[in-house]
Amino acid sequence: MNDIDKIDRAILNALQADGRLSNARLAELVGLSETPCARRLRRLEQDGYIERYRAMLSRQSLGFGVVAFVLVRFAVHDRTLADRFEREVCAIERILSCHNVSGSADYLLQIVARDLDDYGTFLRDQLRSLPGVTAVESSLSLREVKADGRLPVS
Incomplete structure (x- = not known):
């Protein structure tokens, strides 16, 4: 910079x-x-300082009442398995972000769902069946305090 x-x-x-x-x-x-x-x-x-332009949509207006932050763990750390997991995650729209993290988990996901039932179904039918996933730990957002999304450029 x-x-x-x-x-x-x-x-x-x-x-x-x-x-x-x-x-x-x-x-x-x-x-x-x-x-x-x-x-x-x-x-x-x-020069790549501006990657793209987009609109910020209202989660509530679109009916997504639940935001979950999910730690995903793998039992086996295999590059091919991780690549498959990442490809599949990128194709799922309700997964807003996916980070490969250090610590006790392998990935941190941010996921939206309509309600708790919808989230439970997604967890059971999609998330737990992704390649490599052996454990998931969810934290549900009770209230969003800040979601500016702006980077400091000062």
């Missing part, structure tokens, strides 16, 4: 807050005219 300056950081912060900003509004917010702002934005995209 050494090759970006204060204005680039301001652009990144503004876009994290509102990815639908027009170039004119973005330029105004960061104190540039439109052409240099567009040029900087293009460079930030090309």
Whole structure:
């Protein structure tokens, strides 16, 4: 991040807050005219600082009332098995994130479900049948305190 300056950081912060900003509004917010702002934005995209643009959807409006954080353990640590597990996890939409972690578990998943019954069925029928899975430990979110998703760029 050494090759970006204060204005680039301001652009990144503004876009994290509102990815639908027009170039004119973005330029105004960061104190540039439109052409240099567009040029900087293009460079930030090309250099990989901006991976993509997307909308943040409302979990509640879409009927997902349960968020679970799940520790997944393997009994056997085999690269082929882990690759299969990761491929299958990536294909399941309700698994929002999957991290290969250190510690007592092998993976940490974030999963959404409509309700507890839906989550229980998913756990029984899909999660426990994934390749390599020998144990799962669920923690259910009682209340979301922060879900900004923005990275610090200051």
